[in-house]
Amino acid sequence: MAESAMTRRGERERYDVKLLQVDWGFALVLSLIAGIGALVLYSVGGMSWEPWAYNHLLRFGLCFVLMIALSLVDLRWWLQLCYPIYAVSLLLLVAVELFGDVRMGAQRWLSIGSFSMQPSEFMKLAIVMALARWYHEAGVKDATLSWKLIIPLSMIMVPVLLVAHQPDLGTAMLILLTGVTVMIVAGLDWRIIGAAAAAGAVAIPFFVIFVMHDYQRDRVLTFLNPEADPSGAGYHILQSKIAMGSGGLLGKGLGLGSQSQLNFLPEKHTDFILAAVCEELGFVGGFTVFALYGLAVYMALRIATLSHSHFGRLAAAGTTATFALYVLINGAMVMGLAPVVGVPQPLLSYGGSVMMTVMIGFGLVMGVKVHRYQELPRSQSFFAQFE
């Protein structure tokens, strides 16, 4: 266990030292995004803290504390918990398949007593951790071009298919893309990447026509031609574009966005909050939000490169990938560049489960920063090192 010569043994284990190592700049960027979210929620709530803005800030505060607490957890604990968490998440997905509640036409929720949850949400993190763990132990050859790649691929595809069957295409896609991103950054051979991309391009039209549910297909077709049915399925996209476009450079001002205030903008507090931001705060506001997101991604990826352990790198990169995918997919959807797929804008949109997933993920990323000099064993039992 080589430790940096610069510090005394055991010095890094002290929590006050760890707290100083927390990336407070990163935490500030995240807080700013959540703050803008609260501001716009205050506005679209009719210039009122109720019903959204107050809850949003409260949740962010709790998640913030959780994130900092998680950042102090030793990476070895994370490493050991990867497979158990993945296994539990997978079991929960199967349980959803068997016993889940049907809400709004999809079987996504699992109720235990009065507590209900969406296991697919946990899977976004679990897949990153499980893959990071696997690649942490795998050799270079295994990660680039090897039959062993069947293992990470299965780890991705089993939950993806389960979630897609619920059906929750948005989350399934997110898990798939996150997993694939981890595989790529872990060093997947370019030939496999190229072949998979080509196969995907061929398969997508067939998928749209034969596998998708009607409403899903409608959304895709509407995306391709939104003006065909402006009051039906194309309504969301059109109203969202009107909201953003009419904001202009400087926006209509807080509380003055007619599209969001008069309910022309659907889901203005959740999936389409970015449109409300752009309407009321204009291009300046929208640009600021994207700049903060870009900065957050940059900072998180930088943390990933600082890590001395492969697990740390991949876990941080994978979590960041989930976050970046959220931002890009939601942004494209709201601006009419992608079909409407029910993906919220992380930290900006109102909603507890996504915020929790993202903040737990960033807890792990921050943990990677705090423990960046920690070297982790490749295959030994975590508990063995204490012997």
Place this chain on the structure above:
Amino acid sequence: MSEPSIFFEDVNEKQGTFHRRIFLMGGVTALGIFALVGQLGLLQIVQGGKYKKLSAANQFNFRILPPPRGQILDRNGNVIAGNRPSFRVLLIRNEIEDLDQTLDQISYVLPQTEANRRRIVRDVSQSQRFVPTVVASDLSWEDFSRVNLYASEIPGVQAVMDEIRVYHYGGAFAHVVGYVSKVSEKDVKAEGENPDSLLLHPSFRIGKQGVEKAFEKQLRGVSGAQKIEVNARGNIVAEDPNGTKPPTPGEDITLTLDAEIQARALEVFEQDSGAAVMLDIHTGEILCMTSAPAFDPNLFVSGISSKAYRLLADYERLPLLDKAIGSTFAPGSTFKMNTVLALLAAGVSDTERVNCPGSYRFGNRTFYCHKKSGHGPVDMRHAIKYSCDVYFYHMCNRAGVDRIHDTAHKLGLGELFDLEISGQKKGLVPSTAYKREAFKKDPKWHPGETLSVAIGQGYTHVSALQLAVYTARIANGNRAITPHLIKKVGAVDTDFDFKPIDIPPEHLQVVRDGMYMVSNDADGTAYRNSQLNLGDIKLCGKTGTAQVHSYDNAKTRKASIWKFKDHGLFVCYAPADNPKYALAVVLEHGVGGAAFAAPKAREIMKVALLKDPAMQARIVRPVPVEDAAAASAEALPDITDVPNPDPTIPPAD
């Protein structure tokens, strides 16, 4: 730990690949964010103007403000057709997701919704997408305010206050003023290429008959618009006072009709069927034009039930028909003044006498006078006074049917007038030309046929309006007045200039003498029922009884079935010395003109005379001092209270 736990090369290679790939991932993410920011700039800055317009179009709506319909007034400014406020609840179909649920919600606030449910569901399914359906109208203020309070919470429900047409005189003007009703598809088509959007407004009603129809354009007005801010559900959030264009109200129409006379005319008809038309003989203004029985036009405004409509349409006395202009009758003896004028025109002397033995033999047929015992020797004036048929049988062929026809047209019979409302029937006064045209098998006019025409029977049939014009022209004596119904449209007065009548005044004087005797000689046919009891204001008239059905036995002119009874007619003018008013009354199946039509005419005429300030001045003579106060207290003395200034004239019984 025997084995090293780290293979450095491997780690370095892993780390190297990872760093390159992370750089790539960061680049891809940055590219994605740049693309989004670019799209944002395109939407917000490049296309911002376009979306700002779309947003404003979303936000603001223009709502039609229906103009108040012009009022229809009588000559004295009494409102015949006006508007009253109406509280209504409307359902806007394209905002409703579940009609049943919405109706359930409304019925909480408005219990009557339940009873109307089937009608509402039917209306909603039949109406166009953006046209609201009326859930309930004419709500009480309490109901309206309750609905208004909750309407904003039930999507697609609107509580509105607007105006509805009201006819204050009920049936009195039902035919001449007509009514407004819901717009039909035919009405929309009749508007041509670009129908007024007002037609689709649920509160709008279109004129369907009479003045309401004829002056639809002037009465309607121009709708205004209100700029309102709406939310996505279409509910009004705010109104923009600067964006509101007020509606232009429709023009008021002032009729020549007198509401008091008109209402009284309908009253005197009671259950009887017929028509009464009164004209000012100098101006041609129609003072009263009544058709009885009438119907309540208010029924049609909010939509008459089909059951009620059937009752009206199936009633044998035809309340829906305008009998004043749209129905023609044989004029009977009222036609005899015309025959007299034709005789005078043919050079027959007014003093030449004919002996009436009670019947007249022409060819192989015997024609009876209405007085079987005969009138003895009668001259022209007495022929009118007694309505002696034999005189006319005897004389008529000296005038000939064509001269009778020409004279009739000079007097307005068989003529269509340039009346402002539609629905006139032309009727017919026969001539040799008519016979040639209409009877191809027997085109020759037989002198025997002239006998029927001379007494207003046979082919002859005329409308009540024509009879009134005929009487007015006789009374006027030198102008061929034409009837008019409209006094003012908006603020513009209508003015008419009449041509001189092509009949010598002395001829007309003969006829007037005869009519005076009818009503004022104790043995005149209408003496008993022509007494006005208004001092020296006298009535001149002529009775008529027109046979509707040929009797098996001509001697007993009685029919037990109402439809086959004779028509009773009475035409008159007053005052005798200085005529002002002419009146024609037709009583369908009213058996006799003298007995049944004349009393009605007298009552109607009295209302007109008593209203006339010039007449009042004549009636109210200087009275003893103690009665003066009482007399002046009542501007309009009651008919029964008028003292009989001339005790030599016996009172009517």
